[in-house]
Amino acid sequence: MFTPIGRSDSATGQAVQFAKGILEGSSTAFYEVDDDLKLTRFMLSNVSADFHRQYVESMNRLDPLHPKHAADKPFARLSVATEQCFTAETAAYRSFANQWGIVDMVDFFFRRNGRIVAGMSIQWGPGCKIPDGTMDLAAKIHDYLEFNLVGRTPLAGEEASRYGLTSRELDVIELVCCGRTNREISECLGIGHATVKTHLIHIFEKLGVETRSAVVAMMSKLH
Template sequence: MAFSEVRKREFIDETFRLLSGTLGASRLVFYSVDDNNNLHNFVCSRVPSEFLKIYIREMHAHDPLHVRQIEHEQNPVVKMTDARRYAPESEVALYRQFLDVFKVSNTIELIFQRDRQIYAGISVMWTADDSMPTDEQFHLADTLHPYIAFNLKEVLPTPKAVVTQKANALLHLTQREAEVARLLCCGRTNADIAQCLGIGLATVKTHLIHIFDKAGVDNRAALVSRMMQFG
């Protein structure tokens, strides 16, 4: 496992212990969020495997606190008790039935943003065996969020897509040049790029000359390194 992944897992485990200890919740889920607001890379603590399977397969579409529902919410800590603000009553009722099956009595979401886009979140779940959360504990979640958010940015690197987008803008690449650069950074050969984009090999070489010139480099390895400097 790469060192960065070890750091990430250690941080998540420490955060789980912090939230569980202060909020009295026994089940927690960390997840990453892609550019299309899909959840992935789940890390769970004391969450039944069947719960996660059903959630990923179907119930995510009915979750009133899914990032698609709350992406414009200003408060980074969102409560299930406010679910009707984000989804129709029928969807809220259906999702609550799902939670009831797994003895989840309450839940909140801690949402983390980078450049105004959600990139990660933590679900905090109280079960029937936990004490019901109090207003004081909800306030604690609000208080802890900035601390977790600050440290999470240090542990979770900027997604490659964001790095690429920033690099394209700063290097003033055209749309076609950006497509060529993306494929090159994925290890594609000139012939691969020509086939993927439906253009001639000579056109690919011309684009590469322009890209190298704008990036101030003279070979592929140097371009990849230059692109990643914008992370």
């Protein structure tokens, strides 16, 4: 069974499905990245087993979205990468993807202490509508995904219980700790702006603080 970094399978699956839904993808792959930038421990959704086998055995070395090419980028898109650096390798990889019905894809790169430790590929198949402003959407959700998938040590149950925090309030706290504005929290969680404000009022009351920075400082101590 796949065991993601510091999280339960259920929590990771929810984060992956969130990204897939926002970007209207047809398939996803979440993976860990070891110290040698090798991709390991995949969690796949609607990805052909044969495509995955060929990718792992040989085609990953041609992949322009492989973490070894990421540098300091938080994400990259296949169509953009191949246009910016068209080589025999990228052409071969694009042909490989096309053979398996992959029209385009975006890969996210998640870091811990500056090192890529995991990634996620969102793929679009034939007939999929690739959202307008895809790269802007990816930029908006990257930090939220990174914090949930690799950056957050979850509060122990006793801590959440001690302060009486609900699961939704914990979601809001996570995004506050990522530096997100109320509007961005609203977009990420799919809730109204007024609802975000209400959650923050309750969070401040339960934690006994008055500012967002105090929330962040308190969470850092708990973690």
